[in-house]
Amino acid sequence: MGRATGRVCEEFSYGYYYYGICTFGGMLSAGTTHLLTTPLDVLKVNMQVNPLKYTGMSTGLSTLLKEQGPSSLWRGWSGKFCGYGVQGGFKFGLYEYFRRLYADILVDYNRTFVFFLGSASAQVFADVALCPFEAVKVRVQTQPHFAKGLSDGFPKVYKTEGLAGFYRGLVPLWGRNLPFSVIMFSTFEHSVDLMYQKIIQKRKEDCPRVQQLGVTCLAGYAAGAVGTVISNPADNIVASLYNRKAENVLQAVKKIGFPNLFTRSLPVRIIIVGPVVTLQWFFYDAVKVLNGLPTSGGLRQCVEEANLSA
Numbered sequence: 001m002g003r004a005t006g007r008v009c010e011e012f013s014y015g016y017y018y019y020g021i022c023t024f025g026g027m028l029s030a031g032t033t034h035l036l037t038t039p040l041d042v043l044k045v046n047m048q049v050n051p052l053k054y055t056g057m058s059t060g061l062s063t064l065l066k067e068q069g070p071s072s073l074w075r076g077w078s079g080k081f082c083g084y085g086v087q088g089g090f091k092f093g094l095y096e097y098f099r100r101l102y103a104d105i106l107v108d109y110n111r112t113f114v115f116f117l118g119s120a121s122a123q124v125f126a127d128v129a130l131c132p133f134e135a136v137k138v139r140v141q142t143q144p145h146f147a148k149g150l151s152d153g154f155p156k157v158y159k160t161e162g163l164a165g166f167y168r169g170l171v172p173l174w175g176r177n178l179p180f181s182v183i184m185f186s187t188f189e190h191s192v193d194l195m196y197q198k199i200i201q202k203r204k205e206d207c208p209r210v211q212q213l214g215v216t217c218l219a220g221y222a223a224g225a226v227g228t229v230i231s232n233p234a235d236n237i238v239a240s241l242y243n244r245k246a247e248n249v250l251q252a253v254k255k256i257g258f259p260n261l262f263t264r265s266l267p268v269r270i271i272i273v274g275p276v277v278t279l280q281w282f283f284y285d286a287v288k289v290l291n292g293l294p295t296s297g298g299l300r301q302c303v304e305e306a307n308l309s310a
Contacts, residue, residue, distance in 0.1 A: 018293065019093055019096060025092060025288055033276045034081065038075075042072065042141045043061055043268060049239055075141050075144075076136075076140040079149070080137060083132075090129050091122050126177070127178075136149075176231045180231035183226055188223040192204075204297075219281070223281075224273045227273070240252040
């Protein structure tokens with residue numbers, strides 16, 4: 001089988017312009033969607049760190065409002081917007097780059113392997129960029145008197161814990177986000193293919209852009225739901241470490257309890273992550289479409305045609 005050339009490269013024929021648009025789209029989509037879910041994120045983190053006090057979504061929300069007021073629900077918004085904006089830029093932009101790089105290197109490649117490898121490579125860099133913001137955000141959300149936001153939170157973490165304080169949760173963050181990312185991107189790509197081949201029964205290029213964006217939303221929700229379940233244990237560990245409830249991963253697992261790793265805060269995470277991932281993919285592809293680029297996924301037909309003509 002010859003090397004895939006031709007139409008599969010259409011997405012990447014714009015050079016740095018293409019990757020720049022993808023990076024900008026990732027920053028805008030991730031930063032905006034995570035900002036909108038800040039109240040739910042505040043509730044989720046407090047449920048993880050103080051499960052005896054915040055026992056459920058309704059009671060936890062009531063407790064937060066009663067003790068700390070409505071403004072507490074937006075605590076850490078700057079860390080959410082900036083941190084996940086930076087992470088989104090790296091995640092989406094580098095995914096597009098690494099996916100093409102590995103597809104070129106691995107000539108007779110397995111598509112799922114390329115999706116896994118490309119998303120994992122991108123996520124490693126994305127989480128290094130996110131980690132300092134996450135360190136400040138979690139403390140601001142769960143420790144009311146720690147800091148007001150990034151401007152006073154960053155110097156306080158550095159003064160008390162040094163540079164290591166920003167990266168205390170990097171390994172658990174990888175543990176949470178790497179499985180989520182590889183599952184999310186792979187599920188998204190295969191969901192797009194499935195919908196075009198089995199449901200719509202047309203090539204993506206033959207469908208109107210509105211329909212393409214609709215496929216993006218459905219595939220994005222499926223990707224978010226599957227990724228949430230996979231990543232929930234590591235998410236609980238990250239919250240525990242950043243709030244000094246445990247000194248290392250093993251201690252965190254012991255204190256939380258193995259079954260609770262999978263169930264604690266899972267409903268609220270599903271409520272948060274499903275719509276967030278859906279909106280991320282929609283905003284991301286909307287930015288691409290507005291700049292004359294094709295929507296994401298659905299490359300199988302292009303690859304097969306290119307192989308036949310090679």
